[in-house]
Amino acid sequence: MAREISSLCPPHAEIGEIRWCTSLAAHPLGKIDLLDDQARLEKVATFSPYHIAHIGQHQLMPVLWRWIESESLITFVKGAGLISLNQDEGGATVGVKHAHSGTTAYRADWLIGADGANSSVREMLGVSMEGPVLAHMASVFFSADLDSVLAKPRPLLSWIYNPDFCGVLIKHFDDHYILMSPFITQEQEMVRLGASYWSRMIPKVIGADVPFQIRTQGNWSMATQLAQVFRKGRVMLVGDAAHRFPHTGGFGLNSGVQDAQNLAWKLAAVQESRATESLLDSYEAERKPVVALFAEQSVSNHFKLDEVTNHLNITNRGLMSATKAFETAPIKWLPSKLKGRFADALMKLAFSKTRQLTETSARAHELRSRIAQAVPGQLEHFLSTGLEFGYAYSGGLVIPERSMQPKVGAGVVDYQPTTWPGCRLPHALISRGGVEIPLLYVIDKRKFSLITHDDVGWAQALLCLPLPYVSELVLIVAVPSKAEDRAELVSLFEVGEHGAILVRPDGHVAWRTTLPGMNAVGDLEQVVRKLTVSYRRKIASAVVA
Template identity: 30%
Template sequence: MTAIDTPVLIVGAGPVGLATAYVLGRHGVPSLVCEKFDGVNPHPRAHVLTLRTMEILRDWGLADKVLDEAVGPEWKNVLWRTTFSGEELGRIVLPTESQEHLDFVSPVSTTSCAQDRVQQILLDAVHEQGVAEVRFGTEIIDVDDKGDVVHAQLLKAGNVAESVAARYAVLAHGASGLLRDRLAIDMDGIPEFGRQINVYFHADLTRWTDNDPALLVWLLNTAAPGGMIGMDGKRRWTYNFGYDPDTESVADYTRARCADLIRQAIGDDDVEIDVQSIGTWRLASRIARTYRTGNIFLAGDAAHEFPPTGGLGMNTGIADAHNIAWKLAGTLNGWAPESLLSTYESERKPVAESNAEFSVHNALKMAECGLGPTTEAIASLLESGNAATAAAERARLAEAIPRQRDHFGSVDQEIGHIYGTDCAPIAPIYPHSRGVVGGRPVHRWITRAGRRVSTLDLTISGFTLIAGPDGMAWVGAFEQAATGIPHQVLVMDRDIDTGGEDPFGIAECGAVLIRPDGHIGWRAEARSGTSVVDLAQALDKIFGAHQLIS
């Protein structure tokens, strides 16, 4: 056997690589994170954190830190304007679903926080844990799965090469990482349907936003169309617009030219613009044919790329990390069989497929409001010298804009993920349901040790069995079935007070098993004469070993 330098090698310190290291750290599993750049990428891209991501961050104890860096709740407007300071063509006010419903379904809210800040919070948390090592300025140039070990070649500053041996590797190297291609893992889907430039700048736009804080402004004019996103509700903004790679290159967009374009997009020649960085990205909708080759796993944008219409890229990646990390930890710590690792792809890939479909649907629908190839045509009609033509286009937009509501918030898409079903991976969230096996439990405020907590707060870095008030038989059975597996047991009315409600759907004598990632792994609604066997089979099924049971 080759000596192992690290149990898990993680390629890339983007949000997904750092989240993977953090969850492994919660399980006490060391990892080595290698990032080719010298630090956290300061160029913000993502900003929307869905309900599920905020629930996960709450579980990790990081949600409050994110909220400290997020825009305030008053930044709730999505606007369509001719220019940033120009005429309003329509608006959608967030959230798009009633606050009452949202408060009922989750203890958290969808939030907008710049990606670089999320990454810094994750990096600080990883450092504070002290379990993972993060090496910046270190590129992984090759990975090779040898069965019981993954060999990787590192290139450090000054072109110094080094080899590392890991038990497992997670490629979280984003959409442009090269290792996935080196492993000959194909991507299925639409490789490209447009290119975008993303300019990160600082500016004081308060004279327009003070009275009308706009998180996102779509700009419909012929000179400088695109979208502007407020990254911190203060001075940090991005301006995003399409370009044609056949006729121009990113290098054509100098800082001075971008500043000029931004002034035109704002509609004010005098506003001071401080361009920080210029990025580019390819609009694609692609999913890796396989999420695993040997002991190497893909996560985040390395595994799936969506158009940003829906804001699901980073969110899906963080949930990938949440899924793969406890499985790697269980396998490495010896309490789960290797078969558990094969459930990563079968659980996460259908979610990526659904999120890709949702994002593409949004992108196509947004075409009627000027996203993509229609921008120029719509802007020209709005600027037409023919007053009737311009007015007709304004009237059409006024009708089309409200139809985009689903794009800006879908509770089902955000928290309705169901693992292990043969049908749709996303289920509708009904306010009064009791959750389904494979999904997350429903949220209810309950009392535990005198404290008000959410049902979602009961998860630990192990399994949680929750038994009904008369379900003690399940408790004894679980202690037997879960020998060697980290776990806790909670009994309703003894350990938690649900106020007479049955949020887990277990009645008086049943029980529910919550996995380390907070998904329901199994449930019984009544007593059973074979409870130890039932629970052993449930664990086998969760561990992907059920096919071994004769």
């Protein structure tokens, strides 16, 4: 599946440029090229067996659907919607309405609500979202051949500022684009007129009259919100159903996948009677702080854009204030048409200074210069490798250390690979049966993996461990695919030649030691007991006996 998704993505040379401009055809006011730093690119390539993917939802969803349909363990029901949800101590029952064939009731031990920002599952649970709405957005999805306007590679993102339109244009590989702009109230033209409004605006954004086809359009609210709880009884919330971020940072899909990955091994352990239901309590405890951090960064990125646009008297903070004002008396009492005209006039006034961007005066030159100088400061908005790879868990399934997590700077832009407990095990290539394979691929999906360079020492240590604890572990010997890479692998693991790393089924480090196996066997026994005694029935009874 990863290979199929990668085949639909543009070459990396085409996804590096972020541009600020008056139209796509115009000379940029400022830009960030994510491909400029070759040393950084080479380093990022060592963090994962896969490269970053930029793919439109219209391309991704058919791929995911095909893979789901081909999985024999999944019953994939299409063309249906949730109409009821009830749960008891034994499971959950959902009522589903089919588009053409009535309704069906489904019974399951557990229910995962992965149904998006407007989650019906969350609503039926009575779980509220906590946090503010930052802006209301309108968007249009369209296709156009722009070769005559701007040669490839075209910018990945173009922040457009002109007297008629302010917003962002997102490019996809297949000549499809998403254009987004904020609005203050539903009565404004861009909401009321829909396709006719966008048909007027798209040529102004492109900067030329070229044929285009509108595919879809819609309105949505940009918010930073977390669900009050991520689990209620037999129901868990994941992805946008559990948390909403601004699009400024690109954490939405990634965080949803992380939610599912954190939950999967725990749910499997419960279903296979290897753990009690209390293990599932760790899902929210681990994920909520991480997504709160992502939300904080997304909001910071959103408002940091003001450093560029405040020179135009356009700011996201001002937009948020105006939006709140229109939802508050006395403005909200205005007749709908008057309120819409008022909002359109207000935004037109706010955009007026953008006229100077195309002028030739000294004042206009100074304005363009200030914008250009502010653009490089936006880097962490578009490059957040440190957060993407460096997020860490804490709590009962991680044995903490007194040291601080190693980070590069603030830990946002650049990633420091580390085996610090709670972090994801860094990517490394090892030899497995004479074949080079990513280390994360051999992590056991049910038990804790004990990773070491010292196979003899730790094999002896495990012989001294009580049997119930040994049954929880899988020993993995990390042998580099090339002998000359051994020193680099030892350095990456941060536990020396004879230490070991204990890794959870989801690939996150639970504990580590620099001690040789026979010196650390007592510590390992205590660690396994602490990690498992709260939810493993077999271990708990063995300890009591």
